[in-house]
Amino acid sequence: MKALTSAEMKSFLKSLTGEYDVRAPVRLEDGTRALGHLDEGRLAIEGGPIARKPNDIFFPQFDVILNAKGNKFKVADSLQKPLFVIGFTAEDCECLEFVDKFYSENFRDEIYFAKRDKAVIAAVSGKCGKDGEMLKIAGGKCDLEFIYDGSKYIVCAYTLKGKKIEEKIKCEEKSAKIDELKKLSDSIHNEDLEILKKAGELIRKNAVPDDFWKEIANRCISCTACNIACPTCTCFDVCDHDRERVIERIRMWDSCQLDGFMREASGHNPLGEEYLRARRRIHHKLAADYERWGHITCFLCGRCDDVCPTNIGIKSVNREIVKRFG
Amino acid sequence: MIKSKNEAIVSQNYVPTNCEILSITTLTPSEKLFKIKMPNGKELGHMPGQFVQVSIPGLTEAPISVASSPTRKGYFELAVRNAGTLTGALHKLDEGDYLGIRGPFGSCFDIEAMKGKNLLLISGGCGLAPMRSLIQYCEDNIDEFENVKILYGAKNPEQMLFKDEIRQWEESRHFNCLYTVDEIKSGDNYKGKVGLITKLIPPLNIDKNNTIAVIIGPPVMYKFVIAELMKKGINEEQIIVSLERYMRCGIGKCGHCVIEHKYCCIDGPVFWLKDVMELKGAL
Numbered sequence: 001m002k003a004l005t006s007a008e009m010k011s012f013l014k015s016l017t018g019e020y021d022v023r024a025p026v027r028l029e030d031g032t033r034a035l036g037h038l039d040e041g042r043l044a045i046e047g048g049p050i051a052r053k054p055n056d057i058f059f060p061q062f063d064v065i066l067n068a069k070g071n072k073f074k075v076a077d078s079l080q081k082p083l084f085v086i087g088f089t090a091e092d093c094e095c096l097e098f099v100d101k102f103y104s105e106n107f108r109d110e111i112y113f114a115k116r117d118k119a120v121i122a123a124v125s126g127k128c129g130k131d132g133e134m135l136k137i138a139g140g141k142c143d144l145e146f147i148y149d150g151s152k153y154i155v156c157a158y159t160l161k162g163k164k165i166e167e168k169i170k171c172e173e174k175s176a177k178i179d180e181l182k183k184l185s186d187s188i189h190n191e192d193l194e195i196l197k198k199a200g201e202l203i204r205k206n207a208v209p210d211d212f213w214k215e216i217a218n219r220c221i222s223c224t225a226c227n228i229a230c231p232t233c234t235c236f237d238v239c240d241h242d243r244e245r246v247i248e249r250i251r252m253w254d255s256c257q258l259d260g261f262m263r264e265a266s267g268h269n270p271l272g273e274e275y276l277r278a279r280r281r282i283h284h285k286l287a288a289d290y291e292r293w294g295h296i297t298c299f300l301c302g303r304c305d306d307v308c309p310t311n312i313g314i315k316s317v318n319r320e321i322v323k324r325f326g
Numbered sequence: 327m328i329k330s331k332n333e334a335i336v337s338q339n340y341v342p343t344n345c346e347i348l349s350i351t352t353l354t355p356s357e358k359l360f361k362i363k364m365p366n367g368k369e370l371g372h373m374p375g376q377f378v379q380v381s382i383p384g385l386t387e388a389p390i391s392v393a394s395s396p397t398r399k400g401y402f403e404l405a406v407r408n409a410g411t412l413t414g415a416l417h418k419l420d421e422g423d424y425l426g427i428r429g430p431f432g433s434c435f436d437i438e439a440m441k442g443k444n445l446l447l448i449s450g451g452c453g454l455a456p457m458r459s460l461i462q463y464c465e466d467n468i469d470e471f472e473n474v475k476i477l478y479g480a481k482n483p484e485q486m487l488f489k490d491e492i493r494q495w496e497e498s499r500h501f502n503c504l505y506t507v508d509e510i511k512s513g514d515n516y517k518g519k520v521g522l523i524t525k526l527i528p529p530l531n532i533d534k535n536n537t538i539a540v541i542i543g544p545p546v547m548y549k550f551v552i553a554e555l556m557k558k559g560i561n562e563e564q565i566i567v568s569l570e571r572y573m574r575c576g577i578g579k580c581g582h583c584v585i586e587h588k589y590c591c592i593d594g595p596v597f598w599l600k601d602v603m604e605l606k607g608a609l
């Protein structure tokens with residue numbers, strides 16, 4: 001099998017920059033670990049999920065989708081080179097798979113796919129979480145994966161795009177213990193997943209009363225961080241910016257936790273009460289999307305629990321639901 | 327599909343088509359009717375019930391129902407209420423000006439299911455705009471439907487839309503047309519009924535086995551009208567509603583129009599009542 005040490009990883013990623021627009025976890029000057037270009041900071045592959053959702057590369061917080069000169073709009077230029085993005089966790093890959101499906105269904109969103117279609121996604125897993133903690137192996141749902149065994153990143157390619165990259169790696173590792181790592185990955189017990197499924201069932205059975213959502217709403221400060229951090233939250237608003245004779249039409253992330261999210265010109269507001277918005281954040285992923293897509297659309301990446309200032313991220317709310325109504 | 331400079335294939339999903347305004351009619355102090363044509367003699371290609379996203383560079387977009395029937399060729403019409411930034415700017419446009427159009431989007435009235443049936447077309451306020459598309463369609467294909475009843479309610483005589491056409495529908499032997507206003511003030515030159523639209527339903531003679539009712543109006547209207555219809559023996563499988571929601575994209579991506587698991591912009595705005603009556607917050 002092919003494998004890379006941390007030092008080899010760095011020069012390998014550099015070697016890709018001619019052909020690809022490479023994005024990798026880097027430590028920025030201010031100490032933040034984020035997806036960036038290689039020259040933006042020291043490479044920081046290890047450390048678990050990146051705070052910001054990695055699929056924001058394909059639908060960024062602000063995305064110029066159209067330009068207008070006079071009154072004629074045209075699609076804004078997209079990236080010149082295909083993206084190579086390393087740093088997805090197994091959970092991030094599941095989120096990406098869903099968002100790909102979401103953007104291709106009904107109307108195929110070509111603004112998204114102009115960036116996504118040619119992109120190569122590399123997952124990172126194995127013993128490279130925070131403090132060497134074992135990260136679940138994705139085993140697919142990405143183009144290729146780098147599985148850290150404690151000293152080297154073992155390379156597994158899953159798609160043609162991934163194999164093309166794998167071929168460029170010269171270093172062989174004969175003693176790679178991939179099966180052992182897989183076993184270790186499979187043995188990661190995920191209690192949260194059981195709780196998520198159970199909470200979903202309870203919500204879909206209507207066993208969770210409005211009074212519960214009122215309690216959650218009382219604890220929410222509508223900061224929107226949960227939505228903004230979530231890799232499967234896709235809602236956006238649209239605004240036009242006037243930049244000296246060129247008008248840019250921009251789409252930007254929006255949040256169902258805001259009072260004005262659904263308010264209509266008439267004043268009618270179907271999400272006009274706080275508890276309805278608290279319910280929507282969780283109901284949408286566990287019940288509405290379940291009905292529409294056939295599965296829950298939270299993949300337990302952990303971000304909303306990490307960012308919520310009042311400790312009502314989805315995992316913690318699910319726990320309460322199961323404890324009280326299960 | 328068009329090809330961009332860098333050869334990446336990009337589509338026209340979000341790109342509006344510039345369309346010329348042929349004429350503008352003032353309907354009420356706050357509503358105007360825009361007659362619009364697509365470029366190069368193309369048709370919009372809509373069905374009654376669908377909407378378009380109207381766009382002005384610098385002011386984003388708003389969803390507006392098509393108010394004319396596809397059977398009227400060479401143009402389409404939009405009845406627009408001045409409700410804010412974009413619609414306010416539309417009201418300042420002139421004949422010969424251009425506006426951006428994306429669409430048509432959304433579901434349409436189930437014409438196939440309506441064929442051979444009595445129709446009860448109930449609209450309130452601005453809801454007459456999308457209903458007019460269906461009414462014109464019925465007018466142009468009158469043999470396909472049995473008796474067509476039109477019920478319309480407005481706040482006051484001044485706010486009644488399409489007054490001239492209502493008069494024509496009243497006189498037409500194809501339609502029964504009834505209208506009412508919530509209130510009148512002294513000095514109004516108005517001879518019609520006064521009272522809520524729900525009052526028009528009890529006296530009607532409705533064949534409950536062969537009727538389809540369509541309701542479009544402000545949010546408060548639905549529950550009360552549905553209750554009156556149910557008293558007449560019309561059930562949720564015979565009622566069609568068109569729902570309005572805040573919309574930003576029109577193509578199922580922005581998430582603003584979501585009602586539980588339904589997207590109002592692609593699954594709706596037109597729904598059979600049975601498909602939405604159990605959804606929290608739908609009606």
Ligand SMILES: Cc1cc2nc3c(=O)[nH]c(=O)nc-3n(C[C@H](O)[C@H](O)[C@H](O)COP(=O)(O)OP(=O)(O)OC[C@H]3O[C@@H](n4cnc5c(N)ncnc54)[C@H](O)[C@@H]3O)c2cc1C
Pocket residue numbers: 260262263264265266267377387388389390391392404405406407408409410411412413414452455456569570571572573574595
């Ligand atoms: C399917 C559909 C069909 C419609 N058909 C018609 C029609 O035929 N004629 C007509 O006059 N109006 C129609 N509307 C309503 C119309 O879209 C709104 O009045 C318009 O979007 C207001 O935009 P604005 O920029 O002028 O107002 P703004 O200045 O943007 O906003 C004023 C208020 O309107 C709300 N609002 C903004 N954008 C929207 C939006 N996209 N949808 C709903 N509320 C919004 C804002 O929250 C704010 O409270 C329809 C709406 C929908 C969803």
Ligand code: SF4
Pocket residue numbers: 095226229230231232233285297298299300301302303304305313314315
């Ligand atoms: S854990 Fe939270 S942030 Fe992550 S996918 Fe689930 S809802 Fe979204």
Ligand code: SF4
Pocket residue numbers: 219220221222223224225226227257307308309310311312313
């Ligand atoms: S992060 Fe927590 S406090 Fe902030 S909007 Fe979400 S649930 Fe509310």
Ligand code: FES
Pocket residue numbers: 572573574575576577578579580581582583584589590591592
């Ligand atoms: S209007 Fe954007 S999802 Fe319906």
